[in-house]
């Protein structure tokens with residue numbers, strides 16, 4: 186089966202997608218600059234699948250390096266592009282870093298593939314919708330001005346891809362708009378590895394549960410939702426990884442309608458922060474120390490996806506429920522604490 190370049194492949198979603206690709210018979214090739222991941226993930230992947238993925242360490246912002254790599258690897262027919270800076274809060278403090286990293290890496294990849302047909306799957310985000318006016322949100326919903334430079338890089342990246350697909354017919358592109366990726370592989374050998382204080386809800390929950398954090402703050406319980414806390418569409422990272430394989434397969438089978446398509450990748454179900462906390466406690470038996478605090482700047486109130494297009498056209502549907510999301514996230518946190526796989 187074909188060779189697929191996975192940029193950011195030692196990262197959270199990237200590593201789970203490398204496992205899913207190997208299990209589907211593809212040969213993933215990773216490029217990662219290890220700025221937000223650990224090279225030790227390679228041996229963890231091998232412990233799951235039996236194959237150490239090919240790995241190249243360099244920065245995709247280095248145009249010459251990217252051009253040289255693509256020239257030296259003509260047998261790579263597809264790209265799944267994860268590599269990007271992705272912390273909402275950090276992007277507000279460091280916009281130049283975000284615009285430089287996220288745009289230079291994308292543009293260098295597109296430039297390198299300008300003379301050949303390439304199947305290109307892009308890691309986008311539901312953040313492009315902002316606070317949708319209608320829920321569940323469909324792919325036709327208007328893209329709203331992003332609240333953060335991070336969200337803006339996803340919106341503009343989609344425009345770059347759309348314009349490129351219109352101008353040239355050798356790029357066959359799918360953008361996957363993720364909702365909230367959570368959980369870990371059932372082996373507990375790979376998972377989310379946040380550097381420093383976690384920004385996202387679930388790693389903060391598991392670090393609080395294991396005692397690395399004293400308590401977790403619920404950012405607001407005065408939203409217009411049933412229990413007052415904000416609602417998101419949480420999706421298991423293994424389901425998300427499989428959606429990338431389905432997207433590559435769609436492109437390889439020539440089933441895409443047009444050279445640029447967008448798909449929502451979520452469960453179609455919304456859960457509040459307090460429901461997630463309760464699901465964690467019920468799934469793991471571990472009580473959480475939490476308090477209610479003020480809303481976090483930039484947060485939207487509620488979002489969940491209409492995923493009927495992904496099911497109908499990608500033949501993909503999320504299978505894992507919130508119990509497995511919480512159980513696997515906790516098992517991964519315990520594994521990190523007990524085995525220190527990356528020390």
Ligand code: WQD
Nearest residue numbers: 271310312384385386387389402403404415417458481484
């Ligand atoms: C979820 C909910 C918080 C921490 C962002 C990006 C998205 C994707 C995922 C990269 C919110 C609440 C959180 C805490 C809390 N990014 N929360 N206490 O902001 O929905 O999405 O991260 O892949 O593109 O937009 O995710 O996990 O930060 O927050 O109450 O300590 O949990 O307010 O309601 P978010 P999140």
